[in-house]
Amino acid sequence: MANTTTKETTALATLYELAGMLTERIDEGISAYQDLAPMTEKDTALFLVALTMHHHQVETEVRDLVQDAFGITPNFPEIEAAFEDVTNNIRTHRANFTPLDMDDQDKAWVRGILLSSPVITSLIYGGHVKVPITNLHNTDPSPQGALVRYTQQLVDACQFNERDLKLIDYEMWEMGAYASERFDSLLRMIDRHDPHLPLHPFAQPDPRLQRWIDNNAPELHMFNPQMQQTMLIAVLGRGMLAAVDPNCGGVNITEYARACLKDSAHYATAIVDMLPVTMHDDEAPIAYMDNAIAYLGSHEAARAMGIDKDAVMTELHELCHVPATASAATLPRDNWAARVILGVQRADIWELDDEPLSPMGRMILRKSLARETRQY
Incomplete structure (x- = not known):
């Protein structure tokens, strides 16, 4: 900072505050991997500018400040060039990272990189800016780390309590009445063919099961008839019915x-x-994420994960490839199908809105998730 002008120092101090360095979350999880810090005042300013951006826009106040102090226009090419090493590093973990539209976690990592940078360190030691008052975090940037982090954040957002671990009388009556109306006729039909419903050979779908699906879960028609029937029997099996x-x-x-x-x-x-x-313990977080997202709805799930709501299902889809099991990639599909068979799913597969479940679906899923995620 020896050659830094007063104008540059003042501009950096202002950008430091506008970028949330004093009050927003700081995460050193990326900076712990290797030295990614900007080395010059200009690049440091561009890092800080990226932290102030909203909806791909650099505020006029920020642009004018940088132009006046450093003689450059903080446009997209300048910012992307300054971030090249950071972008390449983060994209080994998150393929869709861009410094032009960072989510809350991305910004926290960039603040962590800046905190250990030589320019910011000199500003702090020179008394030009205050030391951040927020607690430092160290979040694993790998996909495995993201799966653990998102699952925990979504479970926390559901705010389960001890009462959710129990079924009380009125809940049993309400759920029972609902399930009776939905499944009694199906179970009686199966039982009439005692000792077994004789499924057709060569994996042909049974017309009686198909009739129930047609009348009660037509959303499953996107799958072939045998898959529809397999999904139905699997759900009944999970319920020990x-x-x-x-x-x-x-x-x-x-x-x-x-x-x-x-x-x-x-x-x-x-x-x-x-x-x-x-299907397997190590892929369970995918199922927990999918059902917690369905329970919370788009806005609440996005808020819990610290990302834009349009990115929620994209993140889930990407993380399906983290567990080393072949079935992990199909878990969102299978959980969506189970909710359809239960009759509680409103949103289409891979789509999300603010109320993807019926009120009965929220009651059922709250009990289910609370029990399954007690370790969180």
Whole structure:
């Protein structure tokens, strides 16, 4: 900073505050990997400018300040050039990173990079700016770290409590009455073909199961008929309402299903157990994320994750490839299908709005997620 003019120092100090260095979140998770800090006053100014941007726009006040102090226009090419090393580093973890439209976590990482930069360090030691008063974070930027972080943030946003871990009487009655209306006829139809519903050979869909799907879950028609039937039987199996005999492939209802047909309150536990759908422990966070997003809706999920609402489903889709299991990539599809079969899903697959679930869906999913995410 020895050659820095008073005008440049004043401009940097102003940008330092406008960029939220004093009050916003600072995360050193990226700077811990390698030295990515800007080395010159000009590049430091461009880093700070990027932190002030909103909706791809540099404020007039900021642009004029940089032009007057450094003689450059802080346009998109200038900012992207200054960020080249940082962009290349972050994109090894997040392919869609751009300094022109950073989310809250991106900005926190950039503040962490700036905090250890020589120019900002000189400003602090010279008494030109104050030391940040926020707590420092160290967030793993890898996809594995993002999966853990987003899952925790979404679960925290749901604000589960001890009461959510229990089913009380009125909830059992409400859920039971709902499930009875939806599943009684299906279970009785299966039971009439005692001991097993004789599914057609060569993986042909059963017309009786197909009729139920056509009448109650037509959203599944985007899948082939055999997939629709497989999804239905899998959901009934998760609720311990039906099972497949491995010897003949036929479907039969369970003793628990018969208890539900006699007293609908028994259904409550069954339908709570139908979600989230997951195959392996290490891919469970994908299912938790998907269902928490459905529970919260687009705005609340985006707020919890610190990203734009249009990026929520994109992030989920990208993170499906983190667990080393083949089934992880299909978990959002399978959980969406399970909610459709339950009759509680409003939004189309891979789409999200503020109320993607029915009120009954929110009641069921709150109980399901609270139980499954207790470790969070």
